[in-house]
Amino acid sequence: IKRVTTHTIRQMKANGEKIAMLTGYDYSMARILDDAGIDIILVGDSAANVMAGYETTVPITLEEMMFHAAAVVRAAKHALVVVDLPFGTYQGDSSDALKAAVRVMKETGAHALKVEGGIEIQDTVKRIVNAGIPVMGHLGLTPQSIYKFGTYTVRAKEEAEANKLKTDAKYLQDAGCFGIVLEKIPAQLATEVTASLAIPTIGIGAGAGCDGQVLVVHDMLGLNKGFKPKFLRQYLNLYEAIGEAVGHYIRDVKSSAFPNENEQY
Ligand code: KIV
Ligand code: NA
Numbered sequence: 001i002k003r004v005t006t007h008t009i010r011q012m013k014a015n016g017e018k019i020a021m022l023t024g025y026d027y028s029m030a031r032i033l034d035d036a037g038i039d040i041i042l043v044g045d046s047a048a049n050v051m052a053g054y055e056t057t058v059p060i061t062l063e064e065m066m067f068h069a070a071a072v073v074r075a076a077k078h079a080l081v082v083v084d085l086p087f088g089t090y091q092g093d094s095s096d097a098l099k100a101a102v103r104v105m106k107e108t109g110a111h112a113l114k115v116e117g118g119i120e121i122q123d124t125v126k127r128i129v130n131a132g133i134p135v136m137g138h139l140g141l142t143p144q145s146i147y148k149f150g151t152y153t154v155r156a157k158e159e160a161e162a163n164k165l166k167t168d169a170k171y172l173q174d175a176g177c178f179g180i181v182l183e184k185i186p187a188q189l190a191t192e193v194t195a196s197l198a199i200p201t202i203g204i205g206a207g208a209g210c211d212g213q214v215l216v217v218h219d220m221l222g223l224n225k226g227f228k229p230k231f232l233r234q235y236l237n238l239y240e241a242i243g244e245a246v247g248h249y250i251r252d253v254k255s256s257a258f259p260n261e262n263e264q265y
Contacts, residue, residue, distance in 0.1 A: 004039050004080040006112060006134040006178040013200040019212025021202050025051050025068045029217060030075035038079050042214060043069045045084040050218045057143045060086045062100055069108035082136055083110040087144040090115050094124040101128045116142035118168025122175045129176035137172035139165050140206065141184035156185045169193045181214060182206040205231030
């Protein structure tokens with residue numbers, strides 16, 4: 001199996017081939033995604049929400065992210081594995097950020113990192129990239145800043161924020177990012193930004209004009225009951241399917257239908 005690399009990803013944009021990315025947090029799910037042929041597995045800090053039940057991505061730690069990252073790396077034979085640096089590990093001193101970045105790369109075997117923000121973190125991005133670590137940017141709705149935004153609604157609808165996003169995208173490209181996630185912004189803006197960059201954009205709630213798409217795997221598989229924003233396409237209802245299977249198991253145990261003669265020694 002041929003490994004997807006940051007080079008492959010850039011080639012895909014050049015060739016007009018769309019990039020398919022999903023989040024993954026554990027070995028078993030990552031194996032399924034990898035076998036199915038996903039291009040990129042993002043060990044997102046959305047692990048804070050879907051794995052740990054936190055309300056925001058703010059509380060997850062570097063150690064917790066590294067636990068998830070190492071598990072995904074062990075499963076991924078084909079996909080590029082990108083890991084989110086969690087809140088607080090890269091917004092301050094760029095040498096601290098580099099230390100966190102190096103730890104993730106050395107201790108988990110990840111292939112690349114992702115960070116949220118534009119010009120504010122440009123020096124940090126440069127420093128990490130200069131150390132030889134590929135970095136993906138993330139603009140628009142950046143959930144680590146949720147307490148600043150105060151809401152999870154669409155970003156950059158106003159001209160000032162849209163213009164900042166456009167220049168931020170350029171800054172990230174100049175800093176050496178190999179791609180940028182665009183989250184929850186108008187499709188028209190995402191299309192413009194995508195056309196203005198040599199590096200690929202990966203959209204979530206950012207329309208069809210992006211070079212690729214990403215979804216939280218629990219959301220697209222219907223594991224996250226009650227979460228149905230407009231941008232989400234739910235490909236399965238695993239919440240229901242698993243609930244039915246578990247209900248069936250409970251009934252079988254209670255009625256002594258499980259195990260049967262062939263299921264015992
Ligand atoms: O953490 C995450 O899942 C993400 C994607 C939504 C892009 O950052
Ligand atoms: Na994230």
